[in-house]
Amino acid sequence: MPVHRSGTTGPSRLTAAGTLLAVLSLLTLPGAANAADSADTPPRGSAHLGMGVIAHDGQGPLPRETRAVQTEGVDVSSHQGNVDWPALWTSGVKWAYVKATEGTYYKNPYFTQQYDGSFDIGMIRGSYHFATPDTASGTAQADYFVDNGGGWSPDGKTLPGALDMEWNPYGDACYGKSPSAMVGWIDDFLNRYRERTGRDAVIYTATSWWTECTDDYAGFGSTNPLWIPRYNTSPGTLPAGWAIHTMWQYTSSGPDVGDHDRFNGAYDRVVALANG
Template sequence: MKRKNNRKKAITLKDKKILIIGILLVGLLMIGVFITLMVQPPVNHFTIGNGKNLKGIDVSNHQGKIDWQALPHDKINYVFIKATEGTTYNDPFFKGNWQNASEYNFLKGAYHFFTVGTSGADQAKAFIAQVPKEKNVLTPVIDLELIGENREEIITEIRVFVNKIEEHYEVKPIFYINKNTFHTYVEGVFNDYMIWYADYADEPALDESIWTFWQYTESGLIEGIKGPVDFNIFRGNKQDLESIIIQ
């Protein structure tokens, strides 16, 4: 009887050792996978192509005071800067960011956050008052993120805003959109305008033939900026990018 009991104990200890070794191996495998993902992140479009898909950022008051001298030129080909929102809000960091972008030789452009339910003409007036008419800057941007109740009225106000901007700066503005605002306001209505598409999936839902810029994350980290910042790619090379600079 004693011998039989001892055999049971021996088998139990052996099984425990095998289980512990198995758990350790699985743990080591998971650590290896984690390290691999950290060192070699998933490939995005901006890593593909010979000189194509140029990277850039967009900034606003959310980034606070930026150390422009520390921003790396080899990682940033352009910067979009928030200027205004609605009819009354001027981004408090716009003037400083606008001046510093030029001082540190970054290609820059300004954008307006469009609010629904307010006058497109008044919003255009606010943007024009804040953003100087300059050469060698990127085309202005209308940022469409909000959905309102009356689609036709909102489209009318968007059209008024766009026409005012086009008349003043003598270029067609870029439409910044997400999936909802694209299908609600832009698709089939504003077909002759460049699209800057916000989509944080591994691949943008819109076909590449539709968008010119793709904002692929809102959680980017880069030298010179404390905290997260939006990262974008431009679908083209430097010569293509230069073609949308105001001359």
């Protein structure tokens, strides 16, 4: 009768060892690391204002109260779902921006509730487009934006559309473009938006991204209002071309809705921007 000694490798152990070796060999194949990286990449359409601010620029204390008059606002996307606009209005929020589109492939499924809901409660509201300069031209993305919620109405309650220019959540920070090519892309978007709506779009961007990806281009400051994200006690140094900011996204952890903003002026200045 055969004797089985402990420690003898049987068929099941050989199978397990072979499986382990196969897995390890696959991990060393070319492209395996890229596959692991792609698993951490967010799905297309999930981008939103300021999603890269903390990772690239850090986060400091909330701003202190100042003598300067500022008007509270929020920005929302599909991440917020159906927004409790009455609660925000009661808390003092008077204006809002809603994500409408991204690239030429994504429309915010909550846009109607967010855009109409903010208007119905009494807020002045606008919409924004998350730019992906590596997927389509600036002209094509401006058309897609205007056709899907990014238009403007002279009703005194609609802010001009905002162009969200920030770190690429899906790949290279500058979308694979040189500074001159990036400036050209932005210019194409802004020109087309102006042709379609008669308004100059707001530019949302961080100073560090703008410096890296446009070589701190100064040519838009005289025409396009600046919306700057910086989660600290002040907006900090502005990108080249802008002497003042119009809006400031100062936190991503505010009450009711995380992304809170301050308009650089009293409520009548928000109305003035809406009226053009």
